[in-house]
Amino acid sequence: MLDDSIQHDEWWLASLGRTLVWARMRVREAGTAEVLDSDGNTLSYDSPDTARAALMDAEFVAFDGLDEDDALARGFRLGEVAPPRAVSDDALRPLMVMSLGRSA
Numbered sequence: 001m002l003d004d005s006i007q008h009d010e011w012w013l014a015s016l017g018r019t020l021v022w023a024r025m026r027v028r029e030a031g032t033a034e035v036l037d038s039d040g041n042t043l044s045y046d047s048p049d050t051a052r053a054a055l056m057d058a059e060f061v062a063f064d065g066l067d068e069d070d071a072l073a074r075g076f077r078l079g080e081v082a083p084p085r086a087v088s089d090d091a092l093r094p095l096m097v098m099s100l101g102r103s104a
Contacts, residue, residue: 010025012055012063014061015075018099023035025048032045032046039096040089076100
């Protein structure tokens with residue numbers, strides 16, 4: 001896990017059948033956190049731990065914490081999936097839900 005005193009992003013995912021749903025948690029220097037969800041909403045939290053707890057309650061898992069067995073249990077190979085990238089949050093919004101197609 002990264003140092004919560006330094007601003008950084010963490011990617012989280014949930015799987016619904018053959019679909020991956022992404023969430024980006026952004027840790028702020030002030031010690032707060034924001035989560036960009038798959039609907040394009042930015043949710044604010046008083047701490048990174050509170051944001052992580054909310055993500056886990058919603059059945060998300062940290063992408064950085066997955067190993068190959070975890071990925072296969074969710075229907076994909078770890079090396080074939082990466083968090084979405086875009087130049088802005090607006091451009092990122094449509095990439096936050098990913099269909100996996102056939103089984104891994």
